[in-house]
Amino acid sequence: MDDMWAVGMLVSGGLFAGGVMSIAWERVPAWRRTQLAEFRTGFADTLRRVDRLQPALLSVSLASTIGFAVTAAGSARTLAAFAASGFLLILVGSVVWLVPIQRTLQSSSKLSAATVDELRTRWFRGHLIRAVAGVVLFGLAVAATIP
Numbered sequence: 001m002d003d004m005w006a007v008g009m010l011v012s013g014g015l016f017a018g019g020v021m022s023i024a025w026e027r028v029p030a031w032r033r034t035q036l037a038e039f040r041t042g043f044a045d046t047l048r049r050v051d052r053l054q055p056a057l058l059s060v061s062l063a064s065t066i067g068f069a070v071t072a073a074g075s076a077r078t079l080a081a082f083a084a085s086g087f088l089l090i091l092v093g094s095v096v097w098l099v100p101i102q103r104t105l106q107s108s109s110k111l112s113a114a115t116v117d118e119l120r121t122r123w124f125r126g127h128l129i130r131a132v133a134g135v136v137l138f139g140l141a142v143a144a145t146i147p
Contacts, residue, residue: 002071006145008064009080013087016057017131017138019050024131028124036116043120044106051102055094062087065141072144079144086137090130098126 027046031039065087069080101123105116 002068005064005068005071009061009068009083009141010145012057012060012064013083013138013141016054016061017134019054019057020127020131020134023050024128028127031120032124036113036120039120040105040116043102047102047106055091058087058091058094061141062091068141068144076144079140083137083140083144086133086140090133090137093126094130098123098130101126 023046027042031043034042062084065080065084069077069084072080101119104111105119105123111119
């Protein structure tokens, strides 16, 4: 049973971490250089695609990491429990902090340039935190599988 949970945890965790890191590595720097109107369009286009996949990968990663932690013992259980706790914090933080910003930026409402710039900066900061945390937590999940 541990093997099934480990595979689910590693595959979904790796895909999630890779997805958020690819946005942080490639899209965020590009979005920083664009004009605000272009940013809103590009941001909405990108998020329309990734917002279907990333929450699902995070949810599967959280569930499989919990499953692994429950069936593992010793340090593997502890590492997986820390990883699961972190994935849960990412999920809650995304819903509470980043999703409202995303919805505002994706809306058709007229926002001042200062508001868009402030929201863009807050989203970048939050996403970079999410990306780094996702990679670190994936590392913990990997470490949990090493005998």
